[in-house]
Every structure is written in C-alpha cells, then in structure tokens.
Amino acid sequence: MYFEAIAKVVAERTGCDVSTVKPESTFTELGIDSLDTVELLMNLEDELGIEIELDQSVATVGELDKFIQSKQG
Amino acid sequence: MLNGKTAVVTGGSRGIGAAIALEMARLGANVALVYAGNQTAAEAVRGQCAAYGVQARTYRCDVSSFQQTKDTVAAIKADFGSVHILVNNAGITRDGLLAMMKEEAYDAVLDTNLKGAFNMIRHCTGLFLRAKEGCIINISSVSGLVGNPGQCNYAASKAGLIGLTKSVAKELAPKGIRCNAIAPGFIQTDMTGSQADNPLLAQIPLGAMGRPEDVAQAAAYLACAGYVTGEVLRVDGGLAM
Numbered sequence: 364m365y366f367e368a369i370a371k372v373v374a375e376r377t378g379c380d381v382s383t384v385k386p387e388s389t390f391t392e393l394g395i396d397s398l399d400t401v402e403l404l405m406n407l408e409d410e411l412g413i414e415i416e417l418d419q420s421v422a423t424v425g426e427l428d429k430f431i432q433s434k435q436g
Numbered sequence: 437m438l439n440g441k442t443a444v445v446t447g448g449s450r451g452i453g454a455a456i457a458l459e460m461a462r463l464g465a466n467v468a469l470v471y472a473g474n475q476t477a478a479e480a481v482r483g484q485c486a487a488y489g490v491q492a493r494t495y496r497c498d499v500s501s502f503q504q505t506k507d508t509v510a511a512i513k514a515d516f517g518s519v520h521i522l523v524n525n526a527g528i529t530r531d532g533l534l535a536m537m538k539e540e541a542y543d544a545v546l547d548t549n550l551k552g553a554f555n556m557i558r559h560c561t562g563l564f565l566r567a568k569e570g571c572i573i574n575i576s577s578v579s580g581l582v583g584n585p586g587q588c589n590y591a592a593s594k595a596g597l598i599g600l601t602k603s604v605a606k607e608l609a610p611k612g613i614r615c616n617a618i619a620p621g622f623i624q625t626d627m628t629g630s631q632a633d634n635p636l637l638a639q640i641p642l643g644a645m646g647r648p649e650d651v652a653q654a655a656a657y658l659a660c661a662g663y664v665t666g667e668v669l670r671v672d673g674g675l676a677m
Contacts, residue, residue, distance in 0.1 A: 397612055402565040 365431045369424055372406045386425030439464035442516040446470040446499050447526030449478035451625035455648030456523050456655045461485035467492040468512045499526045499552030519563045521659050524553035525575040526569035534588045542589045549593035572615035573658050574601050577674040578621045605666035614665040616658045620651045621672025643675030
C-alpha cells in the first residue's frame with residue numbers, strides 16, 4: 364500500500380489537506396495534470412526509496428497505488 | 437551564462453558533438469559526454485571541457501537502446517544531480533540508393549538518429565519536469581528539410597527529428613521545457629569527409645562548408661534563448677533557403 368505516501372506527496376504539492384485525498388480522487392480533481400504525475404512519481408521515488416517507471420497514464424490516486432504495487436511485485 | 441547547468445551531449449566524442457560540448461563548457465555548463473565507442477576521443481574532449489573549470493564526464497552508451505539510455509541518464513543524474521540541457525547529436529550514415537538499400541541500413545540509421553533522440557528525451561523528461569526547466573536541442577540536417585539522393589534513411593531520420601522536435605515542444609512548453617532543432621548543412625567533420633569535389637558545394641550561397649563551431653554557436657544560442665521553442669534553425673550557409 365502506497366496510498367499514504369502518495370497522499371502526502373499530493374498534499375505537499377497542491378497545498379491541500381492530506382485527509383481530502385481519497386483513493387478515488389482523480390488527479391484532475393486534485394489539480395494535477397498528466398505531466399505533473401510524472402514529476403509526482405519522481406518525488407515518490409525519493410520518498411519511498413524505490414524506482415518506478417511510469418509507462419501508462421493513471422487517472423486516480425488509487426490507480427497509481429495499484430500501479431506501483433504491480434511494479435514492486 | 438550556463439553556470440550551474442548540466443548539459444548532456446550525445447555523439448560527443450567528435451565532430452559537431454565535440455564542438456557543442458566544448459561550447460557548453462566554455463559557457464560554464466557541466467558536461468556529460470555520451471559516446472558510442474571511441475573512448476580515447478571522448479576522454480580527450482572531456483579533458484578539454486574540464487579545462488574550462490567545469491565538471492565533465494564520459495558515458496559509453498548506444499543511444500538506440502532504450503535500456504542503455506535509461507541506465508546512462510540514471511548514472512548522469514547520480515553524478516550531476518540533474519540535467520538541464522540535452523543535445524541529441526548522435527548520428528550515423530549508411531548511404532546508398534533506395535533501390536539497393538539493405539533493410540538493416542535503413543533500420544540502423546533510424547534507430548540511432550531518431551529513436552536515439554526519443555530514448556534520451558524520454559528518460560530526461562522526468563528530470564526536466566522536476567527541475568521545472570529544460571532545453572532539448574535535436575541535431576537534424578538540411579537533408580531532412582530538402583531530401584538528398586542516396587540518403588533516404590538519413591533524410592527520413594532527420595525529417596523525423598523535426599516532427600519529434602515540434603511535438604515535444606508543444607507537449608512540454610506548459611512546463612517551461614523548450615525543444616528546438618538545428619539543421620546543419622555541409623559541415624566539415626569525419627562523417628562528411630572531404631567534399632572538395634561535391635558539386636553541391638557550388639550551390640551553397642555562402643560558398644563554403646561550415647565548421648562544427650558554427651553549429652555549436654547555434655546550440656549555445658538555443659540553450660540561452662528562453663522564448664524560442666519548436667524552431668528549426670538552419671546553419672547551412674543558405675543551402676536550404
């Protein structure tokens with residue numbers, strides 16, 4: 364589960380309260396465009412100390428969480 | 437002018453790439469030289485860059501390989517922290533008439549010249565996005581603008597670079613990342629060899645071949661030109677006018 368880490372980076376980036384970030388929140392709703400998610404992911408890499416290669420677009424926080432889990436096996 | 441920036445130059449061991457690397461170093465940028473095979477030449481250019489008081493390192497990499505470019509960009513990030521300027525200069529020729537061209541001659545040229553640029557941009561873009569700045573310079577060719585008999589593969593790759601340049605420029609402009617191309621004409625390098633007998637020389641309005649330094653000057657301009665993106669800058673003595 365990477366949801367908490369993602370929510371933290373999203374909150375840091377957008378200035379929103381971390382509790383308002385839900386798994387079903389879309390990045391568009393959060394004011395994050397698809398290129399921003401690439402940057403977000405790089406911040407996550409630092410936060411989690413793992414390497415993530417984003418090779419598809421993800422719409423929601425929950426999807427990104429699932430994507431990272433799939434990459435981490 | 438480029439103090440504190442890191443410039444990655446592919447095909448940096450000789451010719452136009454070496455001249456661009458030296459110019460970036462002269463302007464204060466740290467330089468990551470990416471070369472395909474000639475380590476001695478790459479080391480020599482690295483030494484010349486370092487003489488300007490900047491950090492310079494060499495990286496052996498086949499830019500046509502997605503994985504190798506990924507690993508190389510990761511190594512550059514580890515060594516320099518980030519990348520601000522990417523010059524996609526690595527290029528090869530396998531000239532021949534289309535009617536007799538081997539499939540591998542076509543593929544090899546497209547893989548290095550066009551896909552190589554894609555690979556490098558692909559792996560550097562995350563760093564650009566994070567730095568909230570970036571400047572990509574793709575070295576195209578007048579062959580890509582006007583075509584050239586015997587170079588259908590090379591011209592296709594160089595024309596492809598222009599489409600790549602403009603798409604990337606549009607895609608990344610909202611993030612403050614610029615992408616431009618340079619279209620050199622006849623430049624004196626190992627790759628072009630002696631063109632003394634080439635009848636095309638007579639068609640160059642400025643009447644002579646260009647020097648790698650002429651292209652390097654254009655690259656330096658694009659590296660600093662904050663309001664210029666999606667441009668194809670000819671450095672050809674007027675050849676493709």
